[in-house]
Amino acid sequence: MINTVLYIIVVGLVIISLVAIIRAYYGPTVLDRMVAMNVITTNVVMIILMFAYIDRSFYYIDVAFVFVIGVFIGTLCILKLLREGHII
Amino acid sequence: MVLQYIAIIFLFGGFFFLLVGVVGLLRLPDVYTRMHAMGKCDTLGAGLMLIALMLLIGDLTNITKLLLIGVMIATINPIITHLIAKTAYNRGTPMAEGSFLINEYVASQRRRRREQVQTIKKGDESSK
Numbered sequence: 001m002i003n004t005v006l007y008i009i010v011v012g013l014v015i016i017s018l019v020a021i022i023r024a025y026y027g028p029t030v031l032d033r034m035v036a037m038n039v040i041t042t043n044v045v046m047i048i049l050m051f052a053y054i055d056r057s058f059y060y061i062d063v064a065f066v067f068v069i070g071v072f073i074g075t076l077c078i079l080k081l082l083r084e085g086h087i088i
Numbered sequence: 089m090v091l092q093y094i095a096i097i098f099l100f101g102g103f104f105f106l107l108v109g110v111v112g113l114l115r116l117p118d119v120y121t122r123m124h125a126m127g128k129c130d131t132l133g134a135g136l137m138l139i140a141l142m143l144l145i146g147d148l149t150n151i152t153k154l155l156l157i158g159v160m161i162a163t164i165n166p167i168i169t170h171l172i173a174k175t176a177y178n179r180g181t182p183m184a185e186g187s188f189l190i191n192e193y194v195a196s197q198r199r200r201r202r203e204q205v206q207t208i209k210k211g212d213e214s215s216k
Contacts, residue, residue: 001092002092002144009099009100009103012103012107016107016110019114020113023114031172031181035113035126036113038165038168039109039110039126042134042161042165045161046102046137049137049138049154065153065160068157068160072168079168082179083174083178
């Protein structure tokens with residue numbers, strides 16, 4: 001039963017991410033695309049964690065953690081590029 | 089078995105909040121309001137889903153890792169939202185129709201400068 005519910009929620013999260021991609025496509029400025037990317041990041045982390053429980057392979061939790069940190073550094077770099085014009 | 093039912097309730101609650109955040113992202117008219125929808129609904133939905141997965145997994149090591157992911161999301165989302173708002177304000181991103189801006193810092197600076205000018209003028213008149 002719990003596996004069925006998890007599959008339903010994973011499919012829902014994929015559909016939500018596709019809806020957020022619409023905003024990333026039509027967004028008037030760069031910052032709209034950044035907001036949409038942040039939403040997609042959270043959804044992908046949740047999908048990875050649910051797959052880790054469905055497959056009983058719990059080392060995917062570390063993968064999700066590294067993913068969160070990597071996206072955080074990438075977003076900070078893009079925002080610094082937008083604010084100051086250079087990264088380093 | 090009871091834990092699984094509680095976890096299902098938390099899972100659907102988190103899914104509902106993520107859905108509301110994406111609907112706000114799609115429907116709201118402005119960068120700032122879209123950020124308002126993203127920053128709160130996303131954090132709350134992710135937190136509820138992490139609680140549900142903690143109840144499902146039930147192993148101390150993995151619960152600690154999930155708690156660490158929750159803390160990271162709860163600190164990263166406000167930082168990113170704050171930085172995006174600051175960048176949007178500095179770049180002069182246009183707001184939606186009918187919105188207005190109250191800038192307390194610039195207003196207080198102008199008030200202070202006006203008072204300084206008036207005191208200088210008074211000093212000149214008294215010296216004459």
